[in-house]
Amino acid sequence: MTDLLKKYLFQDHSVRVQAVKLDEAWRTGLAHQSYPPCVQRLLGELTAAAVLLAANIKFDGSLVLQLQGDGPVALIVVECTSDLTIRATASLREGLSVPRDGNFQSLLNSQGQGRFIVVLDPQRKNAAMQPYQGIVPLEGDSVAQVLEHYMRNSEQLDTRLWLAADAGQTAGLLLQRMPDQGGTEAPGPAHDTWERAVALASTIESGELLGLDTDTLIHRLFWEETLIAFEPQNVSWHCPCTRERVANMLRMLGQEEVEDILSQRDQIDVSCNFCGKPYRFDPIDCARLFTSPQDTPPSGAGSIH
The missing domain is CATH 3.55.30.10 (Hsp33 domain)
Structure with missing residues (x-):
């Protein structure tokens, strides 16, 4: 070590x-x-x-x-x-x-x-x-x-x-x-x-x-x-960013906004604003954002590009 x-x-x-x-x-x-x-x-x-x-x-x-x-x-x-x-x-x-x-x-x-x-x-x-x-x-x-x-x-x-x-x-x-x-x-x-x-x-x-x-x-x-x-x-x-937090950030955008982004590209790429770690959400991932029950309050920590 x-x-x-x-x-x-x-x-x-x-x-x-x-x-x-x-x-x-x-x-x-x-x-x-x-x-x-x-x-x-x-x-x-x-x-x-x-x-x-x-x-x-x-x-x-x-x-x-x-x-x-x-x-x-x-x-x-x-x-x-x-x-x-x-x-x-x-x-x-x-x-x-x-x-x-x-x-x-x-x-x-x-x-x-x-x-x-x-x-x-x-x-x-x-x-x-x-x-x-x-x-x-x-x-x-x-x-x-x-x-x-x-x-x-x-x-x-x-x-x-x-x-x-x-x-x-x-x-x-x-x-x-x-x-x-x-x-x-x-x-x-x-x-x-x-x-x-x-x-x-x-x-x-x-x-x-x-x-x-x-x-x-x-x-x-x-x-x-x-x-x-x-x-x-x-x-x-240690950076506290996680895929779950990024998913919550996308939920904050709302289903209509997420679907609009997907209409212009094949997937949504999000990078943590702090450590730069990339997270990728394809159309199936995005659909699940709005169909799965959520126990965690929304928390965003990324930028879409």
Whole structure:
């Protein structure tokens, strides 16, 4: 199992270390989505970051990270639940081409109006925690820098991130400076630990993040340090779209509308708006939509094409 989040703590408890490596989950997420390589990379980096950050939030619900762009990329959004299931998608702006060599700022913030949005969405049964939304400008030249800026200024936590992604995998490393029990940054020797940890981690390259397994990576970076290791956590891809939900969406259109669509084509093809998974309904499938008893209320999650 390679889709794992691994957590460590420096011996003096002043620095948190987390690493995530996603292979199968990432490929599953891309199976029905086709993006230019530069967009795919940004989506993968934000996905790894969402897992790293969600793992530190003690609540039942979802962490949603959004990059709202004013350039060729209109939106990149990742959701990671408290049990580390993920889904991710990107939307390109119609009429604008994506440059092959596009970078973070040119793709998302070419007009200076891009925004980074963090949403904490607790489950309804969790009355102890209210929904939260934070919005900041897209300051920085990478997904990692935007997140570091947000964590430092909005959460008052020194955080460093190293992220990498390609078509087959995505990976990330997080360092976070822990506050002392009084709620302030740990002084003295703990400051030295933080500086040393950042210096060691800064030697990592994207190829190592993607090419090395987590155990090898952590040993290569911190082999002289004493780290406390925690139980690894599995990460998986999950989009709640189902054929039943798409069928309910078609029922909402009504029999007359569905029959009108079928009069112009041999079948109805619907893709999930989030993960892109295709669903196909032929005339027999459509006829059954309006003849079978229904116990499930209508719920739509797709677009017809």
